[in-house]
Amino acid sequence: MSELQAVTTGTRTWACYDCGKCTATCPIARAGAQYSPRRHVLAANSGQKAEVLEESGSLFTCLTCSLCDSRCPAEVAYTPLVQKLREVAYKEGVEPDCPHGGALQSLMRMMARGGTQQDRMGWLTEDMKTTPDQGEVFFFTGCTMYFDTLFPELEANTLDATRASVQLMNRLGITPVVSPEERCCGHDLLWNGDRKGFEALARFNVDLVKKSGAETLVASCAECVRTWKLDFEPFFEGKPPKIVHISELLAERLGELPLKGNGGRKVTFQDPCRLGRHLGVYDAPREVLDALPGVERVEMPRSGKRAQCCAGGTWSHCDRYAKKIQTERLKEARATGADVLATACPKCQIHYRCAMKDPNLGGDIGIEMRDVAQLALEALGEEDTSH
Amino acid sequence: MNLTKDKTGVMTTARKGWNPRLVVFACNWCSYAGADTAGVSRIQHQPHFRMIRVMCSGRIQPGFVLRAFEKGADGVLVSGCHFGDCHYVFGNEKAVEQFEKTKSVVKMLGLEEGRLRLEWISAAEGARFAQVIDEFIEQLRELGPSPLSRARSGDEAAGALTPEAEEVEARV
Missing domain, CATH: 1.20.1050 (Glutathione S-transferase Yfyf (Class Pi); Chain A, domain 2)
Structure with a gap:
């Protein structure tokens, strides 16, 4: 079996029936980029390395956020496909413009x-x-x-x-x-x-x-x-x-933590793509937030399985479309009325904060960002050292 | 160390043995021209460096330096115009900012701090260019091959040169 055959078999690209839901749902395509997940599926199906390499420019712009995977009616494993195709491209000497x-x-x-x-x-x-x-x-x-x-x-x-x-x-x-x-x-x-x-x-x-x-x-x-x-x-x-x-x-182990109030704060949660769609962990961070006294959790319209990625997960690409995705997401977070945007991945923090540095937009999209662990620690009272 | 004096009294390096691999980033307007001045003034200096010219030292971000180390450099020199002389006015101040980050990361990674240097060399300072290169090469000789190039598995033995590079080295 050739390398590409192994890839298509392992990721079910053969099952693609060209409906285009992946491209319709892709955050980068929606931000206006000339980008289509479906093209990578078709390139893999062609069995020609040259076709894959031809698409290699856009291969590395994929956020690997798995949003298209979750929509695909044919259950094509798009994210693993991109990972494998990048390996093929890398072996041929293609590197992302890091x-x-x-x-x-x-x-x-x-x-x-x-x-x-x-x-x-x-x-x-x-x-x-x-x-x-x-x-x-x-x-x-x-x-x-x-x-x-x-x-x-x-x-x-x-x-x-x-x-x-x-x-x-x-x-x-x-x-x-x-x-x-x-x-x-x-x-x-x-x-x-x-x-x-x-x-x-x-x-x-x-x-x-x-x-x-x-x-x-x-x-x-x-x-x-x-x-x-x-x-x-x-x-x-x-x-x-x-x-x-x-x-x-x-x-x-929430019961073992002496959580106290840290002032009435509205918090909204940004699901990191790795924790959410990749691993299916949606509830744990929310349970932690809900347990913090004084914290009111509000949800963004796109949350949980539909959550928007921070647009920079793999250090493989960044462009104006990534900025657009981040800007929109931050506006969405602010529209919930939340004081704090909580997350559970350092990359989300880095990329959203970078977007907030835009001097033209800073005032419109600025929001305090915290990691769930930080919020939990802040809600803890002084340690009882008597025992 | 294999430094010997040839007939004319110029220090040369014995061809056998280990020579450091130094990568020099130089700005177009000062340091690169400084190297040029060293050349046209026939100032002798150690030849074991590869020079990369950039338009301004402010362009030299951590990624450049880290890539040099990744590819097996034993040392990296970042050079630019003296303060107040920058062709782009504040470019070298940016270079300092970038260099500070690079230095911290290189330290965190566990490379010796002596493998990285920042120097201001003007277009007139040919002698200074030669002096900086000689000093740095000496320092690298003392430090020995980069631990990263030593750890390179499956590659040529640490510090050993490829046949082509050997040939180039033999000519100098």
Whole structure:
């Protein structure tokens, strides 16, 4: 079976009956770009690598947000198709015009190669209880320390959610493993077509967590959770750890947290595409928000399965259409009357905050952004240190 | 170290052994012209660098430098016009902003800070260009090959040159 045949078989592109729902629902196509998911399906069905490469320009503009997957009546697995076609294109030497000068891709590839001792623990404060190697719960921090260093002007402070997650776990009596050896989960290399780089990272991280003896892996980044749950599967030997997003852990153990009011605030939730449509986790973050005293949750018209993506998930593309998608979404969030836009993925924070920096629109689309973990931590009273 | 003096008293590097790979980003208006001045003034300096000319040092974002390290550079030099001399007035101030970010990321990644440098070199400063290059190459010799190029699996041995590069190296 040829490479493309394997792709079409695995993603059911043969079942496409050309109805065009994917293109009609695609956020980029709707923003006005010359872009059509259906063309990629047809290119794959042609069985010709040349056809795929011809579409490679737009192949990397896909947000991989899975909105079209959820609409397709023929159940074509469009998002996995794009991932596979990007691998085909990457092997042929096609690279996305990486935003940020490819800084993030380079970082990940260097981490995949290894050989250096990272200095990635600077964000930990003394009051946080963590252990560097062995423990029951592994906290996979992800790349937030790198994001904050590369984008200080956005003031996304994605590390705040990372810190909040550790503090919340501490309050639940968990001392998580936070390893200085951890490397990027490889999510973005995989979604940029670099399977070799991804596999090196996957093997390394799976081995690291195995050595820690952890039975549960917690991450505050929706992309890390997706990658661990779905893409690392072939690399586990023996029993894989239980993989949860911090919001799932909190939702499970809400009763143990002494939550107090933090003032009447309206909060609306932005479902990260990785957590929502990719993993089907819609309720956990909402349960956490609902449990916070003084927080009133309001929903945007497009939420849950219909949620709009932040338009920058895989660091593979950014253009005026992405900006348009972000601007519209922020307007939608403001129209709910919410004071805070909550999310559960650092990339959502980075991309929406970048859109808010537009000097022409800032006033119209500005809204406070917080991670669910941060909101939960803020609602906690002072720690009772008497016991 | 394999530095020896040839008959004319010029320092040359023995061809065998390890030579660092330095990537130099230079702005079109000052530093690149500075290198040119070094050349036309026949100022001798170490040859182990590859130069990339950009219109302004402000263009040199973290991604450029990180890519150089990813591709196996042992060191990266970012150079531009002195403050107040920038052809685009504030470009080099942008360069500092970008460089600070790059430096933090490189440190976080675990590369030695001595592998990255920012220098202002004007079009007239040919001697200074040569001096900066010589100093930096010396520093890189002391640091040895980049840990990233050492960790490269399946590639040529760390620091070893491809046959074509070997040939170029032999000519200098």
